[in-house]
């Protein structure tokens with residue numbers, strides 16, 4: 186049987202805490218019989234998304250397959266992502282969130298890699314008799330599992346507040362099922378994570394969790410949550426909530442689903458209905474809801490006849 190492939194990605198300093206934690210998890214995957222690959226993403230030339238949206242326009246018009254016109258090292262990361270069956274992503278905390286490069290990569294694998302856009306373009310292209318090289322990469326729809334590692338120097342967990350919720354931006358579009366995540370805070374109280382055995386062991390455990398998910402016989406077992414905390418949201422297992430404008434319900438900002446806030450015996454919990462859980466943007470239905478609204482409601486050019494004229498006073502305005 187072909188070996189399962191696990192890709193480890195680090196957005197931290199070379200041989201820093203994040204690198205070591207991701208590599209430690211990979212070592213366990215290798216021990217369990219997986220093939221592993223590590224990419225230190227900060228050493229790669231990956232430019233930010235320019236916002237041209239040619240990826241989405243190409244897929245929705247049937248002229249493209251989700252490719253990006255920006256020329257840089259992204260194709261190396263893309264090929265590794267297409268090949269892998271699991272991905273372990275680690276990022277340090279920079280000002281409470283993942284690093285700028287992490288966000289740049291999320292943008293490059295955002296709409297362009299959304300499985301609902303890609304699958305529709307693939308199926309429609311196939312039906313229209315297109316050849317394989319004109320269709321989105323079929324490896325885009327492969328089932329994958331993932332794990333997230335957040336590393337923060339601060340001693341207080343709230344200085345990593347947006348880390349794990351934001352890190353879901355990496356896995357969301359490709360529909361990677363996150364089965365474990367871990368936050369290492371207080372990293373600056375140690376010279377290096379290599380001297381912090383509980384954290385090293387937690388990284389090993391993550392590797393074992395990924396290998397076990399890859400070896401699962403059933404879909405239920407494959408996607409089973411293996412993280413240390415259930416979290417307030419039963420889909421993403423994060424603890425972040427936003428409150429609706431009319432103050433009648435709360436939302437999980439990661440999943441985009443509505444829930445009912447409860448307080449019992451001094452403890453806060455949220456009830457999310459099965460229908461809401463199903464429409465989480467981490468699932469196919471939630472992504473389809475979004476790609477459909479873009480396909481059916483986003484308007485093309487030529488709607489404002491005098492747009493060129495309207496733009497004129499803004500051209501170069503107050504620019505140095």
Ligand SMILES: Cc1cc2nc3c(=O)[nH]c(=O)nc-3n(C[C@H](O)[C@H](O)[C@H](O)COP(=O)(O)O)c2cc1C
Nearest residue numbers: 197198201202203277278279280281337338339344
């Ligand atoms: C620009 C910058 C901002 C940072 N902001 C935070 C922060 O908001 N919260 C935190 O916990 N650590 C913060 N840190 C500390 C890093 O998260 C910490 O040094 C981490 O261990 C770096 O990961 P690495 O060792 O894998 O490179 C910041 C570091 C830098 C360079």
